[in-house]
Amino acid sequence: MHEITWICEVCKRERPDKAISVHTVDLSEAFGIASTCQRNIKYCNDNKRCHEGAKAEGDNEVTRARNIKTKEDHLGRWWC
Numbered sequence: 001m002h003e004i005t006w007i008c009e010v011c012k013r014e015r016p017d018k019a020i021s022v023h024t025v026d027l028s029e030a031f032g033i034a035s036t037c038q039r040n041i042k043y044c045n046d047n048k049r050c051h052e053g054a055k056a057e058g059d060n061e062v063t064r065a066r067n068i069k070t071k072e073d074h075l076g077r078w079w080c
């Protein structure tokens with residue numbers, strides 16, 4: 001059976017399933033919407049730099065979400 005692998009979004013390496021964790025950020029509040037809007041960032045759970053990178057990227061996503069002012073921007077650039 002082929003092993004399940006994922007790409008770390010920080011270092012871009014392909015890793016086995018057990019070496020990848022997901023950092024989830026909730027963007028609902030930043031967008032000012034009632035429904036759930038989350039961003040999942042996959043990272044190597046055995047590499048501290050990847051974990052830190054995922055957390056930093058999550059913070060960046062929240063900042064970007066807060067800077068989007070119009071619905072058109074929202075729909076054109078975001079996934080929820």
Ligand SMILES: [Zn+2]
Binds near residue numbers: 008012044047
């Ligand atoms: Zn990584």
